[in-house]
């Protein structure tokens with residue numbers, strides 16, 4: 591395939607929001623530079639974009655933007671690219687022998703579409719059935735947030751959350767549903783402000799009809815206390 595054709599294929603992959611792998615595509619040398627070095631480089635890049643657009647960066651309101659954006663990219667929006675930021679997986683023994691499903695619903699998701707670098711905003715619902723190991727509830731929120739803080743594809747985010755919890759909890763019985771709005775769809779392109787995207791990943795027992803049904807029914811429960 592010629593380079594031009596390849597480029598075209600990548601463009602349409604991105605435009606159609608299709609991801610290529612369940613692992614975030616990273617380069618070997620992703621962490622050769624320190625955060626501070628990355629911020630320094632990205633700051634110049636943001637400045638370059640703004641200047642190219644014709645903005646006057648001597649204006650007081652715009653002066654600080656390149657540095658602010660660079661810091662936000664490295665430390666916040668894309669901070670979850672760094673494996674060191676992964677929430678540590680302290681687990682507990684299931685002493686009270688609770689053998690039913692545990693659902694953590696309405697976990698806030700703030701992520702970034704990797705095709706347009708625009709926000710993905712929504713809710714994640716995560717569930718597992720313990721086989722003897724349990725995690726603290728907030729750990730599930732932290733795991734969702736860690737994988738959300740990357741350039742993402744919603745399908746991949748859903749799978750990464752399930753895989754991580756399967757590993758931490760040492761069971762296949764984990765599920766995740768994400769319902770989210772993509773600003774690249776809502777605010778530009780087709781400009782459909784109402785549409786949202788639902789993705790799901792069901793592992794182990796959650797592949798069974800009844801267990802899946804139970805989980806989905808819990809998600810639907812009105813929990814506005």
Ligand SMILES: [Zn+2]
Pocket residue numbers: 607703704705706707708772774775
């Ligand atoms: Zn997008």
